[in-house]
Amino acid sequence: QVQLVESGGGLVQAGDSLRLSCALSGLTFSNYGMGWFRQAPGKERAFVAAIRWRSDITFYANSVKGRFTISRDNAKNTVYLQMNNLRPEDTAVYYCAAGRATYYSDSDVRTYDYWGQGTQVTVSS
Numbered sequence: 001q002v003q004l005v006e007s008g009g010g011l012v013q014a015g016d017s018l019r020l021s022c023a024l025s026g027l028t029f030s031n032y033g034m035g036w037f038r039q040a041p042g043k044e045r046a047f048v049a050a051i052r053w054r055s056d057i058t059f060y061a062n063s064v065k066g067r068f069t070i071s072r073d074n075a076k077n078t079v080y081l082q083m084n085n086l087r088p089e090d091t092a093v094y095y096c097a098a099g100r101a102t103y104y105s106d107s108d109v110r111t112y113d114y115w116g117q118g119t120q121v122t123v124s125s
Contacts, residue, residue: 002026002114006096009119012086016123020081022096022116033099034072034079035112038092038121047107048094049081059106063089088125093118 008020022034035050049070050059058070069082079096099112 002098004096004098004114004116006094006116006119009094009121011122011124013124014087016086017082017084018086018121020083020094020096020119020121022079022081024077024079024098027098027114029072029077030074031100033106033111034070035097035099035106036070036079036081036094037097037109038090038094039118040092043092045095045109046092047109050106051079052106053100061107083121086121086123088123091121091123093120 003025005023006020008018010018012018031053033053036048037045038048039045047061048064049068051070051072060068067085072079095118096116097112098114101111104111
């Protein structure tokens with residue numbers, strides 16, 4: 001079956017860094033675009049970053065531009081999210097997703113067919 005497993009979350013202080021990983025199985029990894037989303041308590045799931053499956057072009061939410069970097073390693077079936085200079089408002093459960101839809105934008109949840117279970121990131125002030 002298809003599985004996406006996130007890891008790398010934790011409790012950090014403002015200004016610290018974390019690197020999230022998402023391991024994909026059950027799919028041909030190189031044929032899927034990958035995205036990262038996050039959801040804080042009481043808020044809607046929000047787009048963070050995405051990377052195209054073929055061109056590797058990347059997209060970022062304005063709130064994370066210059067601080068977060070998304071990348072992928074096809075040989076390891078893994079996508080990463082490097083998060084630098086974390087802020088308390090970055091606190092959320094972070095989810096990775098895989099999709100092949102081209103009708104919706106890379107930041108739209110409807111683009112993605114498969115989702116991981118999430119990893120908690122908590123940034124103290």
